[in-house]
Amino acid sequence: MIKKATTILIILFISCSPKSDLPDNSQKIENLKTFSKIYGYIKYFHPSDEAFGLDWDKFSIYAANKVLKCETNEAFVNTIYSLFSPIAPSIRFSNSNGDTLVIKNSNNSDVIGEQFWFHQGVGYGMSIQNGPFYSKRIIATPENDSISFRPRYGETTIVSLNENRYLAIPLVVNVNESGTIPKSSKKSIENLRNKLNNYKIDKSSISFRLGNIINTYNVFQHFFPYFDVLNLDWENELESALIRSFKDSSLKDHLITLRKFTSPLKDGHIFITSKSVKEEVYAPPFFWEWLDDKLVISDVWEDDLNLKKGDEIIKINGVDSKEFFEEINSMISAGTLGRLRHKSEEISLLGESGSKFTIETVNQTIEVTRNQEPYSHAKSLNPYTKIEEGIHYLNLSLMDMETFNYLLPQLEKSTGLIFDLRGYPYNNGEIIKHLMKVGDTTKDWMYIPKIVYPDQQKPKSYLTASWKGFFEPALPYLGDKKVAVITNGKAISYAESLMGFVKGYKLATIVGQPTAGTNGNFNTFNLPGEIEISWTGMKVVKHDGSQLYGIGILPDVYVQKTVKGIREGRDEFLEKAIEIVR
Template structure:
């Protein structure tokens, strides 16, 4: 599957919208088009789950996902109100007293939409006899997911789809043998199930013939169910967990106990006493994916504002890189944050890290700097700073409705000659027309420094075309083709950019500045630079996450972002959690930041000068 260039920028803007939703929300309250209308608040249900209740909910969560995404019957595929169904499933099994009771309750609510489903108390080896092939069958039907395209979302998808496929009884096109059409699963709680992944059909529908119960055929538009009800919160956890259980493409490279995550998520949200508590539980659940695009936002849980400083990391130190004009007499750029509310910064980061979804520590720290600057409460924050001269002082600040102050560093304007014959161009946010307006300057330069310490736009794609003299490819994009639960038997639909060169060709020393803020599209560009050795890479490792996001909305109204596509480097090696490594590592220093220097740029100037010197001696 090839993604044509006209879709590229749309694709990447969608990626960053979700991947950075946490970071962007620090500055303002999100109000996306997908926001659902929340019901009037009422008393918040809260309580500690027993072991039996937890097992009941886990079993229901597993079964909802199996039936929703893999039961191809007319009855199951006709369900539109999956949010309502999931909530009712959680309610129906909650107080089951034992495995027999749980199996009976699951069968009662699921059989009307999954007529071939069998649920029993006991292990998978105690499955009842398999049903015979119905008389009058003319064909079979099954689900085929490319990624997963049936999730509730208002974001347009270019690459993900979910379709019911039909094949003849004797077809060779089936993804698995008819004899393997049943999936048997241990649901937990002493209960197992058998689901038919292929159903037989005639001209009127699937066997056994029937229709979807009316109450689940219509989904209320733009309505979120109340998070004050525990069943809604359980349904949120079940929905988010089920999507990732069957469709997340990186479980092979991340260290996560996803079953344990389900247990913890259900227990934590059961004890929640506010929407904010539940949001934190969801964020901690998704954080266990270790996905740089992973995020959870809930519009009605707003932000109190931002502190009058901007923070960033220089190695192990969290330092001030920007100060609001009204606070420059109290706080200086380059000061190191030692503690927040009397907690050492290492301890603060460890706590915040639990709710940040990232595949690398660099990206996690990048997001943590935003979270620490823009807290979710209006409580005053006391920060202990270390000045460059060694003085320690404390400042009490209150979050305010302000934008984060711009970092103060010596970064020039695009098109500036930063040393004799060497031109700087900032690709972060730059469109193609900005590159074209500097084309003559860049073409006549003896060396070029491109800044990729953030999220680029169309100019980055165009710049690469001027640096190549033949067609080049991007990294490998793999969309999983899924027909069975539990990530079994995946096939892959592989694609890549085919990027042609563009005149004029720039045959000169080039350096790219990188940092952990470079994610997704930025890594697509830098992956080409890395593989084809188009220039020196100066700075720090990128975020280590690429691939189209696939956001969806939970029953309670939260929006979940995650990566639905696996991206591998050109040579087939892992990109996720690895990123693009610099050829010339540079870590800025607090002293350099305090002096307003851009030490990464300074190093790149040295590198280009050395390259030009080498060229003279050749």
């Protein structure tokens, strides 16, 4: 969890002799951690014109390369000065953490206001520009100063560079008609920009990997909306990612490190890819699931494959199944166990078309081939089934509104309805309206933070919202039937918004397992190497105001698959739902 309220970050340097539990490059790691903090403070919270116009992606890599070359504390301080003074001319260095770091009011008579950064979520450096998230530099004047919680002139973030050297970074700068003041010398800023323009990024270099880690760290450090409920030492995760980056040797290795880095955030929206790394998604003709702490074959699509439902898999490519999945799980960010297992069970099977791997059951070793196109087995599922007279089953992951509207006359005459939301709804959220007797009266349950201070350390405001006006009762009313909704960890994001209405208004009996525990609009940023990272940019709670993140919508009736049920080809979730609506 991000530690609360202090504006001074003490980052002491260790001596040149590394500690026994740290690698030989331990001082370089400490330098990089300190640089990382300064990078984030100036990028997102120091509002100078020079910083605003910088290519921060390339700068992170260029600067990491410079920091790596520092052999002494003095060299590191000089490097920090040379890197940041051209883009943040009002930063101050001092030998003491005292009055010498105070930023005093300018005597310039041409000052028209004070400029600071305002972030709603965050938009600066993000690739999604038309959503609810944005960033802008705001000029506060005596006539127009409406953000009461903004920083005031003279407020700084102070970083300890070593035992007796400090750096003060202003959060507010003065502005005149020509821009922010003070200004860097034209020579110094042009010199830095020319160096960046001429700097060629080497995707195989350590500085490339370190720069991307530093960039990623700062996005989440300052803007991830769930640190207040997540018990996580994010700075410790930064250190682990930096250390791992020294060992990586390829872009694929780098992707793995980024995934391991963000996995502890437990954000099911985190998805990290690179167009430069081809990751095939072909699968073998079977599926497996973890049941009763065992990896079990749950479906088979080729008759000549010497496997049957219920077979336990002991090893994969000679590795114990649990150990095999531990590595996969370490690269997946998921809020609930159900979501984690869904993703790991799926990812563990994927690879290049025609590639082979071995699996071991209790009595045989089988070589299997990945020859199935992605999700091809899902095409055989039925969006609608009449279970028996009066009871109807609707798969919301497959059913479109046209089909639903066609079925409405039959559904109106039914006695029991089963909606299956073990997945993502197929543009059919309006179906929920037919279960509502009254209009939506819930309080706001979506929160986008308004951020003006670094590290999320000071109180912040929120832009809040709900779906009032969108979900009004629709005819015919179907809520007078016995209704069950089946769900599990596959239900994420918009699916959980719908499940929130089902739970909040008690529209049905919820059967199954907790949902994914991840909801809210996602945000996206790009990194050098054609890397894209998506993540949850806003906070969402349940309709009663309680925590959804990492918990999910909980079922009223829990159901657990069993090996016996798998062997018999039964859907135990559906069976329980039928029992409830009869």
